[in-house]
Amino acid sequence: MKHCLIVDDSRVVRTVAGRIVKDLGFTVSEAGDGASALQRCQAQMPDVILLDWNMPIMNGIDFLTSLRRSDGGKAPVVVLCTNEKDPDHIGEALRAGADEYIMKPFDADIVRSKFDQLGLV
Amino acid sequence: MQDTTFQQIAALAHHHSGQDLSPAKPYLIEARLAAISRRESFASLDDLAHCLTSRPNKRFEAEIASALTPKQTQFFADRDQLERIVTHALPEMLKASNTGRLRVWCAGVSTGQEAYSLAMRLSELEGSPLCQADIELVATDLSAKSVAEAQAGLYSHFEIQKGLSVHRMLANFERQVSGDWLICESLRSRVTFRQHNLLTPPGPLGQFDLIICRNVLPTMARDKQIEAVAHLNAQLSPKGQLFVATGESLTGLSEDLEPSRSVRGAWCHSQTLKETAAA
Numbered sequence: 306m307k308h309c310l311i312v313d314d315s316r317v318v319r320t321v322a323g324r325i326v327k328d329l330g331f332t333v334s335e336a337g338d339g340a341s342a343l344q345r346c347q348a349q350m351p352d353v354i355l356l357d358w359n360m361p362i363m364n365g366i367d368f369l370t371s372l373r374r375s376d377g378g379k380a381p382v383v384v385l386c387t388n389e390k391d392p393d394h395i396g397e398a399l400r401a402g403a404d405e406y407i408m409k410p411f412d413a414d415i416v417r418s419k420f421d422q423l424g425l426v
Numbered sequence: 427m428q429d430t431t432f433q434q435i436a437a438l439a440h441h442h443s444g445q446d447l448s449p450a451k452p453y454l455i456e457a458r459l460a461a462i463s464r465r466e467s468f469a470s471l472d473d474l475a476h477c478l479t480s481r482p483n484k485r486f487e488a489e490i491a492s493a494l495t496p497k498q499t500q501f502f503a504d505r506d507q508l509e510r511i512v513t514h515a516l517p518e519m520l521k522a523s524n525t526g527r528l529r530v531w532c533a534g535v536s537t538g539q540e541a542y543s544l545a546m547r548l549s550e551l552e553g554s555p556l557c558q559a560d561i562e563l564v565a566t567d568l569s570a571k572s573v574a575e576a577q578a579g580l581y582s583h584f585e586i587q588k589g590l591s592v593h594r595m596l597a598n599f600e601r602q603v604s605g606d607w608l609i610c611e612s613l614r615s616r617v618t619f620r621q622h623n624l625l626t627p628p629g630p631l632g633q634f635d636l637i638i639c640r641n642v643l644p645t646m647a648r649d650k651q652i653e654a655v656a657h658l659n660a661q662l663s664p665k666g667q668l669f670v671a672t673g674e675s676l677t678g679l680s681e682d683l684e685p686s687r688s689v690r691g692a693w694c695h696s697q698t699l700k701e702t703a704a705a
Binding site (some may be wrong): 369390391392395396399405406407408410411412414415419422 | 500583584587588589592593596600601605637679
Protein backbone atom coordinates (compact mmCIF):
# COMPACT_ATOMS: atom_id res chain seq x y z
CA MET A 306 0.00 0.00 0.00
CA LYS A 307 1.34 3.42 -0.96
CA HIS A 308 1.93 6.01 1.71
CA CYS A 309 0.80 9.65 1.61
CA LEU A 310 2.10 12.36 3.93
CA ILE A 311 -0.34 15.23 4.41
CA VAL A 312 1.37 18.48 5.43
CA ASP A 313 -0.97 21.28 6.51
CA ASP A 314 -1.21 23.49 9.59
CA SER A 315 -5.00 23.04 9.64
CA ARG A 316 -6.13 19.95 11.52
CA VAL A 317 -9.46 20.12 9.68
CA VAL A 318 -7.77 20.06 6.27
CA ARG A 319 -5.51 17.19 7.35
CA THR A 320 -8.54 15.22 8.53
CA VAL A 321 -10.63 15.85 5.40
CA ALA A 322 -7.73 15.23 3.01
CA GLY A 323 -6.73 12.15 5.02
CA ARG A 324 -10.19 10.61 4.59
CA ILE A 325 -10.15 11.27 0.83
CA VAL A 326 -6.66 9.83 0.36
CA LYS A 327 -7.44 6.76 2.52
CA ASP A 328 -10.47 6.11 0.31
CA LEU A 329 -8.06 6.08 -2.64
CA GLY A 330 -6.19 3.22 -0.99
CA PHE A 331 -3.28 5.03 0.70
CA THR A 332 -1.95 4.83 4.21
CA VAL A 333 -1.72 8.32 5.67
CA SER A 334 0.49 10.22 8.07
CA GLU A 335 0.33 13.91 8.96
CA ALA A 336 2.59 16.85 9.73
CA GLY A 337 1.55 20.36 10.80
CA ASP A 338 4.49 22.27 9.28
CA GLY A 339 7.40 21.94 6.87
CA ALA A 340 10.02 21.25 9.52
CA SER A 341 8.24 18.28 11.05
CA ALA A 342 7.39 17.04 7.55
CA LEU A 343 11.12 17.03 6.71
CA GLN A 344 11.82 14.96 9.82
CA ARG A 345 9.14 12.47 8.81
CA CYS A 346 10.62 12.22 5.31
CA GLN A 347 14.10 11.61 6.74
CA ALA A 348 12.69 8.75 8.84
CA GLN A 349 10.66 7.27 6.00
CA MET A 350 10.17 8.73 2.54
CA PRO A 351 6.48 8.71 1.54
CA ASP A 352 5.26 7.92 -1.98
CA VAL A 353 3.13 11.06 -2.19
CA ILE A 354 3.09 14.36 -0.29
CA LEU A 355 0.02 16.59 -0.21
CA LEU A 356 1.56 19.90 0.74
CA ASP A 357 0.14 23.22 1.97
CA TRP A 358 2.02 26.43 1.10
CA ASN A 359 1.51 28.83 4.01
CA MET A 360 2.52 27.20 7.28
CA PRO A 361 4.42 28.33 10.38
CA ILE A 362 8.07 27.35 11.06
CA MET A 363 8.77 26.23 7.48
CA ASN A 364 6.44 26.94 4.55
CA GLY A 365 5.60 24.51 1.77
CA ILE A 366 8.00 25.93 -0.82
CA ASP A 367 10.96 25.95 1.59
CA PHE A 368 10.10 22.38 2.59
CA LEU A 369 9.85 21.32 -1.06
CA THR A 370 13.19 22.93 -1.97
CA SER A 371 14.90 21.18 0.97
CA LEU A 372 13.17 17.88 0.19
CA ARG A 373 14.25 17.84 -3.46
CA ARG A 374 17.89 18.48 -2.43
CA SER A 375 17.89 15.70 0.17
CA ASP A 376 18.84 12.05 -0.31
CA GLY A 377 15.93 10.27 -1.99
CA GLY A 378 13.96 13.51 -1.97
CA LYS A 379 13.35 13.52 -5.69
CA ALA A 380 11.27 10.36 -5.46
CA PRO A 381 8.00 11.39 -3.79
CA VAL A 382 5.24 12.84 -5.93
CA VAL A 383 4.45 16.24 -4.45
CA VAL A 384 1.05 17.87 -4.89
CA LEU A 385 0.77 21.42 -3.59
CA CYS A 386 -2.63 21.96 -1.98
CA THR A 387 -3.06 25.60 -1.13
CA ASN A 388 -5.14 28.77 -1.12
CA GLU A 389 -2.63 30.41 -3.49
CA LYS A 390 -4.36 30.63 -6.90
CA ASP A 391 -2.27 33.18 -8.77
CA PRO A 392 -0.61 31.68 -11.90
CA ASP A 393 2.73 33.21 -10.81
CA HIS A 394 2.51 31.36 -7.50
CA ILE A 395 1.58 28.15 -9.29
CA GLY A 396 4.60 28.57 -11.56
CA GLU A 397 6.84 29.14 -8.53
CA ALA A 398 5.60 25.89 -6.97
CA LEU A 399 6.29 23.94 -10.16
CA ARG A 400 9.78 25.40 -10.44
CA ALA A 401 10.44 24.39 -6.83
CA GLY A 402 9.66 20.79 -7.75
CA ALA A 403 5.89 20.28 -7.34
CA ASP A 404 4.38 17.67 -9.65
CA GLU A 405 0.79 18.86 -9.42
CA TYR A 406 -1.22 21.62 -7.86
CA ILE A 407 -4.60 21.70 -6.11
CA MET A 408 -6.28 25.00 -5.34
CA LYS A 409 -8.36 25.08 -2.15
CA PRO A 410 -11.19 24.53 -1.55
CA PHE A 411 -11.03 21.04 -2.99
CA ASP A 412 -13.27 17.98 -3.00
CA ALA A 413 -12.75 14.24 -3.37
CA ASP A 414 -13.25 14.39 -7.15
CA ILE A 415 -10.43 16.90 -7.57
CA VAL A 416 -7.99 14.87 -5.46
CA ARG A 417 -8.96 11.68 -7.29
CA SER A 418 -8.55 13.40 -10.65
CA LYS A 419 -5.10 14.76 -9.81
CA PHE A 420 -3.92 11.43 -8.37
CA ASP A 421 -5.29 9.66 -11.45
CA GLN A 422 -3.39 11.97 -13.81
CA LEU A 423 -0.21 11.25 -11.84
CA GLY A 424 -0.78 7.50 -12.23
CA LEU A 425 -1.23 7.04 -8.48
CA VAL A 426 -4.68 5.44 -8.60
CA MET B 427 -44.33 15.12 -6.53
CA GLN B 428 -47.49 13.28 -7.52
CA ASP B 429 -47.30 10.20 -9.76
CA THR B 430 -49.19 12.04 -12.48
CA THR B 431 -46.60 14.86 -12.36
CA PHE B 432 -43.76 12.37 -12.73
CA GLN B 433 -45.50 10.69 -15.65
CA GLN B 434 -46.12 14.04 -17.34
CA ILE B 435 -42.50 15.19 -16.93
CA ALA B 436 -41.14 11.78 -17.97
CA ALA B 437 -43.28 11.85 -21.13
CA LEU B 438 -42.05 15.36 -21.91
CA ALA B 439 -38.40 14.30 -21.46
CA HIS B 440 -38.92 11.22 -23.61
CA HIS B 441 -40.47 13.27 -26.39
CA HIS B 442 -37.97 16.15 -26.43
CA SER B 443 -34.62 14.57 -25.53
CA GLY B 444 -35.34 10.86 -25.50
CA GLN B 445 -34.32 10.68 -21.88
CA ASP B 446 -35.53 7.70 -19.88
CA LEU B 447 -36.33 9.09 -16.43
CA SER B 448 -36.41 6.62 -13.59
CA PRO B 449 -39.38 6.73 -11.20
CA ALA B 450 -36.95 5.49 -8.55
CA LYS B 451 -35.10 8.83 -8.62
CA PRO B 452 -37.69 11.61 -8.24
CA TYR B 453 -35.09 13.66 -6.36
CA LEU B 454 -33.04 13.98 -9.57
CA ILE B 455 -35.99 15.57 -11.33
CA GLU B 456 -36.61 17.90 -8.39
CA ALA B 457 -32.94 18.93 -8.25
CA ARG B 458 -32.62 19.53 -12.00
CA LEU B 459 -35.83 21.54 -12.24
CA ALA B 460 -35.32 23.51 -9.01
CA ALA B 461 -33.86 26.59 -10.72
CA ILE B 462 -36.64 26.81 -13.32
CA SER B 463 -39.29 26.19 -10.67
CA ARG B 464 -37.87 28.98 -8.49
CA ARG B 465 -37.55 31.39 -11.41
CA GLU B 466 -41.17 30.82 -12.43
CA SER B 467 -42.34 30.97 -8.77
CA PHE B 468 -43.95 27.54 -8.79
CA ALA B 469 -44.66 26.27 -5.29
CA SER B 470 -43.98 22.69 -6.42
CA LEU B 471 -43.36 20.55 -9.48
CA ASP B 472 -47.05 19.67 -9.36
CA ASP B 473 -47.76 23.37 -10.04
CA LEU B 474 -45.22 23.33 -12.87
CA ALA B 475 -46.92 20.27 -14.39
CA HIS B 476 -50.31 21.97 -14.06
CA CYS B 477 -48.94 25.00 -15.90
CA LEU B 478 -47.62 22.79 -18.70
CA THR B 479 -51.11 21.36 -19.15
CA SER B 480 -53.10 24.55 -18.84
CA ARG B 481 -50.74 26.78 -20.84
CA PRO B 482 -48.80 24.62 -23.32
CA ASN B 483 -45.57 26.30 -24.42
CA LYS B 484 -43.17 24.41 -26.68
CA ARG B 485 -40.20 26.59 -25.77
CA PHE B 486 -40.75 26.08 -22.04
CA GLU B 487 -41.13 22.33 -22.57
CA ALA B 488 -37.82 22.24 -24.46
CA GLU B 489 -36.13 24.19 -21.68
CA ILE B 490 -37.43 21.71 -19.10
CA ALA B 491 -36.30 18.73 -21.20
CA SER B 492 -32.82 20.18 -21.56
CA ALA B 493 -32.61 20.98 -17.82
CA LEU B 494 -33.44 17.34 -17.08
CA THR B 495 -30.46 15.97 -19.02
CA PRO B 496 -27.34 15.06 -17.00
CA LYS B 497 -24.58 17.67 -17.24
CA GLN B 498 -21.66 15.68 -15.84
CA THR B 499 -18.51 16.19 -17.85
CA GLN B 500 -14.86 16.97 -17.32
CA PHE B 501 -11.68 17.67 -19.23
CA PHE B 502 -9.86 14.61 -20.60
CA ALA B 503 -12.62 12.34 -19.30
CA ASP B 504 -11.15 9.34 -21.15
CA ARG B 505 -7.49 10.00 -21.85
CA ASP B 506 -6.87 6.58 -23.42
CA GLN B 507 -9.65 7.02 -25.95
CA LEU B 508 -8.53 10.55 -26.76
CA GLU B 509 -5.01 9.27 -27.41
CA ARG B 510 -6.38 6.55 -29.73
CA ILE B 511 -8.28 9.21 -31.64
CA VAL B 512 -5.33 11.59 -31.92
CA THR B 513 -2.55 9.10 -32.54
CA HIS B 514 -4.38 6.45 -34.55
CA ALA B 515 -7.89 7.19 -35.84
CA LEU B 516 -7.37 10.73 -37.16
CA PRO B 517 -3.92 10.11 -38.74
CA GLU B 518 -5.30 7.02 -40.54
CA MET B 519 -8.24 9.04 -41.83
CA LEU B 520 -5.95 11.81 -42.95
CA LYS B 521 -3.82 9.30 -44.82
CA ALA B 522 -6.89 8.05 -46.64
CA SER B 523 -8.15 11.56 -47.37
CA ASN B 524 -7.17 13.30 -50.55
CA THR B 525 -8.18 16.76 -49.37
CA GLY B 526 -6.14 17.11 -46.18
CA ARG B 527 -9.39 18.07 -44.46
CA LEU B 528 -11.10 16.23 -41.63
CA ARG B 529 -14.38 17.02 -39.90
CA VAL B 530 -14.99 15.98 -36.29
CA TRP B 531 -18.30 16.22 -34.44
CA CYS B 532 -18.44 16.05 -30.64
CA ALA B 533 -22.13 15.37 -29.95
CA GLY B 534 -23.69 16.07 -26.56
CA VAL B 535 -20.73 17.96 -25.11
CA SER B 536 -22.57 19.76 -22.31
CA THR B 537 -20.33 22.71 -21.31
CA GLY B 538 -17.60 21.90 -23.83
CA GLN B 539 -14.80 20.28 -21.83
CA GLU B 540 -14.63 17.24 -24.12
CA ALA B 541 -14.38 19.28 -27.31
CA TYR B 542 -11.79 21.61 -25.81
CA SER B 543 -9.77 18.60 -24.60
CA LEU B 544 -9.53 17.37 -28.18
CA ALA B 545 -8.62 20.86 -29.41
CA MET B 546 -5.99 21.12 -26.66
CA ARG B 547 -4.50 17.71 -27.48
CA LEU B 548 -4.35 18.55 -31.20
CA SER B 549 -2.60 21.84 -30.42
CA GLU B 550 0.08 19.95 -28.46
CA LEU B 551 1.06 17.67 -31.36
CA GLU B 552 4.52 18.01 -32.80
CA GLY B 553 5.72 16.17 -35.86
CA SER B 554 2.33 14.56 -36.47
CA PRO B 555 0.79 14.69 -39.96
CA LEU B 556 -2.24 16.17 -38.18
CA CYS B 557 -0.25 19.39 -37.60
CA GLN B 558 -0.62 20.23 -41.29
CA ALA B 559 -4.23 19.07 -41.57
CA ASP B 560 -7.30 21.24 -41.71
CA ILE B 561 -9.36 19.75 -38.89
CA GLU B 562 -12.77 21.26 -38.26
CA LEU B 563 -14.21 20.67 -34.79
CA VAL B 564 -17.98 21.00 -34.37
CA ALA B 565 -19.52 20.50 -30.93
CA THR B 566 -23.22 20.34 -30.14
CA ASP B 567 -25.51 20.01 -27.17
CA LEU B 568 -29.25 19.96 -26.60
CA SER B 569 -29.10 22.71 -23.99
CA ALA B 570 -28.81 26.31 -25.20
CA LYS B 571 -27.49 27.25 -21.75
CA SER B 572 -24.71 24.64 -21.93
CA VAL B 573 -23.79 25.73 -25.46
CA ALA B 574 -23.57 29.36 -24.32
CA GLU B 575 -21.34 28.33 -21.41
CA ALA B 576 -19.16 26.25 -23.73
CA GLN B 577 -18.80 29.15 -26.16
CA ALA B 578 -17.84 31.45 -23.30
CA GLY B 579 -15.10 28.99 -22.28
CA LEU B 580 -15.19 30.12 -18.68
CA TYR B 581 -14.71 27.41 -16.06
CA SER B 582 -15.07 27.47 -12.31
CA HIS B 583 -12.42 26.69 -9.73
CA PHE B 584 -13.87 23.17 -9.42
CA GLU B 585 -14.40 22.49 -13.15
CA ILE B 586 -10.87 23.56 -14.11
CA GLN B 587 -9.30 21.13 -11.62
CA LYS B 588 -11.11 18.02 -12.85
CA GLY B 589 -9.23 16.11 -15.54
CA LEU B 590 -6.87 18.95 -16.39
CA SER B 591 -3.24 18.92 -15.32
CA VAL B 592 -1.82 22.11 -13.82
CA HIS B 593 0.52 22.40 -16.81
CA ARG B 594 -2.37 22.35 -19.29
CA MET B 595 -4.33 24.74 -17.10
CA LEU B 596 -1.52 27.30 -17.10
CA ALA B 597 -0.80 26.83 -20.80
CA ASN B 598 -4.36 27.18 -22.01
CA PHE B 599 -6.35 29.23 -19.49
CA GLU B 600 -6.17 32.65 -17.95
CA ARG B 601 -7.35 33.31 -14.42
CA GLN B 602 -10.05 35.98 -14.17
CA VAL B 603 -10.69 38.43 -11.33
CA SER B 604 -13.82 36.41 -10.53
CA GLY B 605 -11.62 33.38 -9.81
CA ASP B 606 -12.90 31.53 -12.90
CA TRP B 607 -10.55 30.43 -15.67
CA LEU B 608 -11.01 31.54 -19.30
CA ILE B 609 -9.86 29.33 -22.16
CA CYS B 610 -7.41 30.98 -24.55
CA GLU B 611 -8.76 32.47 -27.75
CA SER B 612 -6.84 30.10 -30.04
CA LEU B 613 -8.66 27.09 -28.54
CA ARG B 614 -12.00 28.84 -28.22
CA SER B 615 -12.00 29.78 -31.87
CA ARG B 616 -10.95 26.26 -32.84
CA VAL B 617 -14.33 24.77 -31.87
CA THR B 618 -17.70 25.70 -33.40
CA PHE B 619 -20.48 25.17 -30.86
CA ARG B 620 -24.10 24.74 -31.91
CA GLN B 621 -27.33 23.83 -30.19
CA HIS B 622 -28.60 20.58 -31.62
CA ASN B 623 -30.98 17.82 -30.59
CA LEU B 624 -29.77 14.33 -31.53
CA LEU B 625 -33.38 13.36 -32.19
CA THR B 626 -33.63 15.78 -35.09
CA PRO B 627 -31.88 15.06 -38.38
CA PRO B 628 -28.57 16.94 -38.29
CA GLY B 629 -28.50 17.41 -42.09
CA PRO B 630 -27.19 20.99 -42.11
CA LEU B 631 -24.19 19.95 -40.00
CA GLY B 632 -22.89 17.91 -42.94
CA GLN B 633 -20.86 14.70 -43.03
CA PHE B 634 -18.17 13.91 -40.47
CA ASP B 635 -15.08 11.73 -40.59
CA LEU B 636 -15.20 11.19 -36.85
CA ILE B 637 -18.06 11.51 -34.39
CA ILE B 638 -17.66 11.34 -30.61
CA CYS B 639 -20.86 10.79 -28.65
CA ARG B 640 -20.02 9.74 -25.12
CA ASN B 641 -22.40 9.07 -22.22
CA VAL B 642 -25.41 10.45 -24.08
CA LEU B 643 -27.10 7.35 -25.49
CA PRO B 644 -27.28 5.46 -22.16
CA THR B 645 -29.54 8.18 -20.73
CA MET B 646 -32.08 7.60 -23.52
CA ALA B 647 -34.98 5.18 -23.87
CA ARG B 648 -34.24 2.38 -26.35
CA ASP B 649 -36.53 3.66 -29.10
CA LYS B 650 -34.84 7.07 -28.89
CA GLN B 651 -31.37 5.50 -28.81
CA ILE B 652 -32.19 3.81 -32.13
CA GLU B 653 -33.42 7.13 -33.53
CA ALA B 654 -30.35 9.05 -32.36
CA VAL B 655 -27.92 6.41 -33.66
CA ALA B 656 -29.68 6.50 -37.04
CA HIS B 657 -29.06 10.24 -37.18
CA LEU B 658 -25.41 9.88 -36.12
CA ASN B 659 -24.99 7.11 -38.68
CA ALA B 660 -26.45 9.29 -41.42
CA GLN B 661 -23.84 11.98 -40.72
CA LEU B 662 -20.91 9.58 -40.62
CA SER B 663 -18.86 9.59 -43.81
CA PRO B 664 -18.46 6.18 -45.53
CA LYS B 665 -15.05 5.58 -43.94
CA GLY B 666 -15.87 7.46 -40.75
CA GLN B 667 -15.65 6.27 -37.16
CA LEU B 668 -18.11 6.82 -34.34
CA PHE B 669 -16.74 6.75 -30.79
CA VAL B 670 -18.92 6.12 -27.74
CA ALA B 671 -17.73 5.92 -24.12
CA THR B 672 -15.83 2.90 -22.87
CA GLY B 673 -18.44 0.39 -21.77
CA GLU B 674 -21.12 1.70 -24.14
CA SER B 675 -22.22 -0.47 -27.03
CA LEU B 676 -24.23 0.17 -30.18
CA THR B 677 -25.05 -3.50 -30.58
CA GLY B 678 -28.71 -3.83 -31.48
CA LEU B 679 -29.14 -0.12 -32.13
CA SER B 680 -28.05 -0.08 -35.76
CA GLU B 681 -27.59 -2.81 -38.35
CA ASP B 682 -25.25 -0.58 -40.28
CA LEU B 683 -22.60 -0.08 -37.59
CA GLU B 684 -20.05 -2.58 -36.33
CA PRO B 685 -17.11 -2.30 -33.96
CA SER B 686 -13.88 -1.38 -35.74
CA ARG B 687 -11.34 -4.19 -35.95
CA SER B 688 -8.39 -1.86 -35.66
CA VAL B 689 -9.43 0.94 -33.30
CA ARG B 690 -10.87 -0.03 -29.90
CA GLY B 691 -14.05 1.85 -29.03
CA ALA B 692 -14.76 2.92 -32.59
CA TRP B 693 -17.78 1.89 -34.67
CA CYS B 694 -17.70 1.93 -38.46
CA HIS B 695 -20.10 1.29 -41.33
CA SER B 696 -20.49 -2.48 -41.81
CA GLN B 697 -20.13 -2.13 -45.57
CA THR B 698 -16.80 -0.32 -45.21
CA LEU B 699 -15.53 -3.03 -42.85
CA LYS B 700 -16.50 -5.72 -45.38
CA GLU B 701 -14.78 -3.86 -48.21
CA THR B 702 -11.65 -3.35 -46.09
CA ALA B 703 -11.59 -7.04 -45.13
CA ALA B 704 -12.04 -8.08 -48.77
CA ALA B 705 -9.22 -5.81 -49.90
